[in-house]
Each structure stands twice: as C-alpha cells, then as structure tokens.
Amino acid sequence: MTGEYPEVDGLTQHHLEAKVDQAELRRKLAAVKSIVERCRLQFTEDGLYINTAGDNDVASVETTIDAEYTTDFEACTVGVETGSLYRAATFTGAPTESVTVRLDREPDENSPLSFSCSNSIDWHRMVALDTLDVTPARPELPIRGEAATATVPVRQFKAGVGVADVAGGHPIRISIGSRVVSFCPDPPKGGRGLWPISDDVTIEGQALSRYAASYLRDMATALPPGGDVTLRLSDAYPMAVETGDGLRFVLAPYRPNGLEDTIQQKRAERNGEVEV
Template structure:
C-alpha cells in the first residue's frame, strides 16, 4: 500500500516545467470527480490524455461500473502526455477538502519520485500514489454501453424521491418503461408494504419509449444517486433484464459520468 501523504514543505518545491504532468483545476471539479468515482471504488486509475481526464472502474462485486471524463477545457491549465496515475480516492479527497469551493488546485507529477505535488490554497502536499498495475482494470467506457431499447430523462429530485420511497419497503426496485403509454414506472415490493411510482411523458424531461423492465439492488442505486447535484437532468437507459446506464453531466457540461448497474435477478 502506498505511503500516506506528507507535507510538501518537507521536500523541495515542485518545478512544473520539469514535470511530466501539470494541471490547474477548480477544486469543486476535482472534488466532484473523486466523489463520483468513490461511490463505487476506493482507488482507481486516472488517465490524463490529450483531451482531458478519463476514468473507468468496476466495483469489487462486479455489479456496477463507472465511466467518467473531464474535458481539458475544464482546467485552467493542462499539460499531459498520457500519464496514468493510481490514486487512493479517500486520501486524494482529504487533500481536496482543504480547498475552498472557488479555489484552484495545482497538480504536478514528479516523474522521478512518482509522487503527485498539490498546491491547495497555499498549502503544499506531496501525495504518494498507488501502482496502477495493482489496481483492478475495467473495460473501456464504450465497451460497457449497449443499445438500450428505452431511454428516460428525469430530474434528480424525481429520481431521488423514487429511490427513497423504494428504500422504505425493500432492498431492490424495478425500473420499467411502457412503450404504449410512454410511461416510466418504479416499483418496490417488500415483505409487507409496496411502493409504486409512475411518470408519464409530461412529467419527465424526455422519454424515448421502448418496452423495458429490470430489477436492481438499492444498495448500488443509493450510492450513485446520492452524488447527483440538485437540479441535474439524469438519463436512464433501460432494457429487459439488462444493465441500467445512468448518466449526467457535471462541471458546467465539461464533465460527464455514467454508471452501469447490472440487474439483480431475472424477472419472469
């Protein structure tokens, strides 16, 4: 396991001109990135490509995966040559928590020590990284997607209400789309109580109706939906006994995330 972070003051200051990676980004964008991926995993690989940051990760139980990207336009400065960093998300998040919401975070990788130097509101840290080869790999984001027959776009508050209501009676919920009525359904059946919620097209941001119905674990849906910012439009791609693809934009549209959640059990 990598060492804990140590104050930058204990080492010579980093020289961005000599580093293989140098980026300056809003603290809120980095914090959001860490929390979105951290909903499923404790550590991940972060690829700093020519066009921006890419992350894919799969949870230890093989039930859910996350694909996330942040365009280079989201950064105040960005100089990268394809570096892949292994990061402990809890430790990275702890450093970012020191920054004010509107602050900028300066990141520079020392290619010799393989440590990430961060300057956060004048506080300098050296963050030990995790060997990327020791982190479980995940399929590329495009390989996780599929041609879902139905797509629903719903406001974050509507989705949160459905998940919260289902959580009162069960540990799973069914998500379904009726192509004939163009209606989105959420159902949860408990030992004694049931919950049902229906939304017609007028109550949704958008709908591309196709027949779909699958059952999902609420443990995973709670984890991924609690990170959605208020007022966000969330896209749900659904099939029958197929994974749920839940995605939305963040960082003023410069970032996007998709979660892929496998169905819990077959419905007959």
C-alpha cells in the same frame, strides 16, 4: 503500498501539471468515491479521466474533469485510492479557486500525485497505487444498442430510489413505459414503495429490469441536487445513469442467488463489521 514508488509510466518530463476547477473536482470525486475504493486516474488531452469498477464488477463509474495543462501534455495513468484522492482535493484551497494537480516522474516521499491551490507552494500530497492493484477499467457491463431511454429530473430519481427502497435490501424494479417511469420494490409490496414519474419526462422505448438497492442508493446520493439524469436500460441488461456534465454510472442487473448478500458481505468486511 510500501517502499519506493517506481517512476510513473509514460512520463518523460520531470513533472506534469494541470489546472482544474475546484468545485467540479470535488463534486465528481465525491460521486466516484461513493461507488469505488480504488480507481485509475488518467491524464488525457480532454482532462482528468476516471473509469473503474466496483465490487464484483457490479457497478462502474466514469467521468472527465476538465483540465488546462501548464506543462507539456503527456498521456499517463496512475492508480489511486478514491478516499485519499477526494481528501487531498477537498482540503486544497477554497471551492472558488482553481487547483493544480501535479504528477511527478520521480516522486519524493512515496507521493507522485499532489495538489496545490492557486498561487501556493503548499502541496497536499497523497500516495499513489500501482495500477496493477486497481480493478480494470471498463468492466464488461455491455449496454444493448436498443436500450430504452428516459430523462427525468434528478430530484425525482432520488425520490424514486428512496421510496422504492422499503424492503430492506431487496432489489428495486425500474420500468420505462410509454408515458411513465416507475420505481418499486421487487417483489411489489401491494402499492407500498411505488413511485411513478410522469412530469418533465422524455421517453424513448420501453424496458423493465431490477437492480441492487444498495448501489442505487449510492448513485442517488452521488448525483448533484439539480438538473436532469438520463437512464438507459434494456430488459435484464445493465443500466447507464448519465448526467449532463459527463458523470456516468453503469449498474449490472440484479441476479438472484445472493448477489445483494455478497455485496453487503464485502462491504461489511471492508468496514470491519465482520471477521474475514
């Protein structure tokens, strides 16, 4: 974005400041960055809330980062590039420190959003985006009320995605059975790529659906290494992937007619690998 950034909508005081935990900030922003390029950062009473969609509204991610406001609270929203947001937060202070996030009503240097480590006046500034340039919050990815649920160890979810992704970009079939959660390539490869999970699993209901391998890889990479993850899915409906600390992904089911090719094409264009 070029030129002078307008005053932040909804902010009447000179600036808004909130303290957040550095480790939580880094971990959750890394997950958001793996799914979307741009996001809406909302200052809410519960903390810093992020919710937005990725390419083609295929995937969304949302999370809340706990915050303690050191100024009067005001509800505000600003658009940001997730890569810039992650870098500004990562290069501010040590992982054990708290970080102050500051939003200026009349920003200098085209940078209304900035970060500072505890007891420091060294602000790491970043350029914000007009929220109109950011994909809409809460994309239309409905979850059916009767969705089957399964809670599995994160390490098993990661392993299942890795093992099932043997077909070079083909979708991955995820099924929740009466006792087993299974990952396999679609179409099946004669037993290759099958990863059943039966230990340390809590299951309610049964369902089966297919999802794009590329987004499942991103989600698996973004998940923390330990703990459990809960899957909520219905036959041919979007799947929610939720962690215990408030990180939530939603992924639309795979559809034929080149959806995966479209995703890969857009990513290649974005990375400069092909001409637009």
